[in-house]
Amino acid sequence: MTSEPRTLGVVLGGASVEHTISIRSARAVIAAADPERWRTIPFAVSRSGRWLSPSQSQDVLEAIALGAPEEIPEPISRAGAPVSMEVTAALIECDAVFPLIHGLTGEDGILQGFLEILDLPYVGSGVGASAIAMDKSRCKQIMTQTGIPVAPWISVTCEEWRADSVAVIRRAAGLGYPHFVKPSRGGSSIGITRVNSREEADEAISAAFACDSEVLIEEAMPLPREIECGVLGSLDDGMPLVSPPGEIRTRRDFYDYTAKYEDPDTELIAPAPVDRATTERIREMSLQAWRAIGAEGMVRADFLVGPDDQLWLGELNTIPGFTSASMYPRLFEVSGLPLRQLIDRLIELAIERHERRRRFSAQADGEPRQ
Incomplete structure (x- = not known):
């Protein structure tokens, strides 16, 4: 007998400048999620930070699929709290949540903290790791203290x-x-x-x-190669899976927004054509950085490699893109983990972490007070 699919909330849009990229990532995840395992419910967030209801969110995504602008519209009425009781009630009914708001308010610990308050399993790193990775200056300080080279x-x-x-x-x-x-x-x-x-x-x-x-x-590193590496897993669940590195080649001065999402000449090469020693250094440093910030679920580590094999860690992304132009899902696909299975694994990790924390909380509550 086939069990009913569980409910997966997908949060998209948001106040970040990466609003459009978030919509593209969410559409890709919704399209790839296994319908026999997951019933996806979209939660669209406008640029002002106001959450649309699931039905309104679905209408927006259907309009975008028909050619409407990639933009979450502002609600007609902006009275009341940014997150209504209707939205909160729908969120609480989800078995897990996949946050796909990139950048500020979505990737910096704020959304993660909200989902923690609602006691919901969610994909990706927790509040602390998300906040650290988002803050490049403080993340660099931690990498330096850990011994990871940075610019x-x-x-x-x-x-x-x-x-x-x-x-x-x-x-x-x-x-x-x-x-x-x-x-x-x-x-x-x-x-x-x-x-x-x-x-x-x-x-x-x-x-x-x-x-x-x-x-x-x-x-600026002279003549750098842009190399990225993915990490998937949990520090409480054995050794995380580290992908082979991938390379991004662009004709622009550097890998800017246009090169990432608009330039058809940008190449994503996975796996990257780098020697074995450099590959292992990149993979080891990705895992080391993952551990240093206490990451969970998914991280994409971005590196610069110089002509003399000089290696700098550029930054860590705790909610990497899932668009057709995104490296993270591509790296795991060449590792033998297609997007649908990658999504399944990320959700499983989220639910496992939530259940583990509940057990720890129950054990702590059962201990005698001093």
Whole structure:
């Protein structure tokens, strides 16, 4: 006798600049999820952070499939809380939730904290690891303490920039040219500028501050190769699965938003044509970084590899893309794990973690008070 499929909530959209990418990722996951195992329920979130009901969310996705803009519309009425009682009730009925809001409010621990409050199993890292990975400056500090090589960098607050922009530009010049200016918290290369001279610095730093209150400025590696590696699993469930590395090739100055999602000439090569020693270093460092931040479920580690095999970890993504142009699912597909099975495994990990935490909580409650 076939059991009824369980309910999987898929959260998409959001206030992040990666709103459109989130919609594409969610549509890919919904299309690939095994209908015999999962009944998917979409939860679309507008750019202002207001959640649509499941029926409204479904209507939006159907309209997008017919050619409507990839945009979650604002509700007609914006009175009341951003998350209505109807939405909350529907969420609580889900057996698991797959958060696919990339960037701020979705990948930085905020959405994870909300799902924790609702006591729901959810895919991916918890609050702490999500927040650390999203904050490039603090993540770099942890990687440095762990012994993982990263690009030389400085971080700058908005207050420092306003107080003495000339001094900030002078500090950045100490990294040499070219260097990169980027928001400390952000994704999809939005707000990132390659700075080739002191004359370009003011505009680049101002653009990054338009996206975040803290800016990261880091040295540019000469002639780098963009290499990515995926990690899948749980630290409480044996050794996580680490994918072979993949390479991204672009004709643009660097792997920016256009190269990622709009340029047809961008190539995704999986597995990457790198030697065995470099492959093993990348895989070992990906797992080391995963452990350092306490990640769970899924992480994509992004590296730069120089002509002399110099290796820098660029950043960690706790909610990698699942679009047709995304490397994470492709890396596991070449590892023998197709998208449908990858989704199944991620959901299983989420449910296992939730059940494990419930057992720990029950054991703690049963212990005698001191």
